[in-house]
Amino acid sequence: MRAETLAALLAELEYEDAVVATARNRDFVRRKDRAQTQIVEGDEIEILVPKQGG
């Protein structure tokens, strides 16, 4: 991964147009904050999508 921000990582993974929610190191990152959210080696990034649930 070469991305330096969460937004860039999503673009690299081709999630740009998908409906996803994101977290970094178990803290929620709002959609509007992704471009300003720096990511570094070892960060735990969560990308979640709508799924079936009970």
Place this chain on the structure above:
Amino acid sequence: MQDSREDDWQVYGTRLSSRLLVGTAQYPSPKILADAIRASEAEIVTVSLRRESGGSGAGTSFWQLIRELGVRVLPNTAGCHTVKEAVTTAEMAREVFDTPWVKLEVISDDDTLAPDVVGLVEAARILSRDGFQVFPYTTEDLGIAEKLVDAGCEILMPWGAPIGSGRGLNNPYGLRAMRAHFPDVPLVVDAGIGTPSHAAAAMELGYDAILLNTAIAKAGDPVVMARAFAQAVEAGRLARLADPMEPRDMASPSTPVIGRAFTAA
């Protein structure tokens, strides 16, 4: 006697006519899921957030399907074992599903999937303060229920039996006591329902609604079972409104005794 179709109920200011909430997991196919939801006449379905499997876009088609059904969604925090996980999941769900509603689950152990009621109260307090409208998956414990109401919950969802067990109402006495203790709080039996008769029984106890998933999704014919549950929930609700008779210890003839043939004198 009022028609059950005019017998609406409300949660967080939203007026609802269906008293059956259904989950969207474990169906054999997306088409059967959609047909079963329509047959259930549910106005609210539960959904979740998960990691993508099968490439980007797999979640999008599910979300598209749900949106086309025109139902309200109630995102859950299923699988969360800590307050922190549940709160973060709720925050993520609010953004994706664009709703303040959250079905709050904080799970204590994987054998029973029982609510961790201590964590539940804490998470409910945090989320309510942050503007969420919390639907807590809890037990029939009245002290915990009081704390949930104090935390800001305007609805309580006690379990019938462990999630996915299909065992019905494990503690009808506790559920009845909860109804009596909270006459004005919407109460929903969530989890453990296996058959329509279980759902009818909960409605006869005076519960406002039923939330279930596996009993429909894992039936041989989920669409027919969804219809069966819709009818059972309505039957149970009508029975509650109609004020059932008290059981008696002894027989009592239902056919009039006076005027029968072969009576002496």
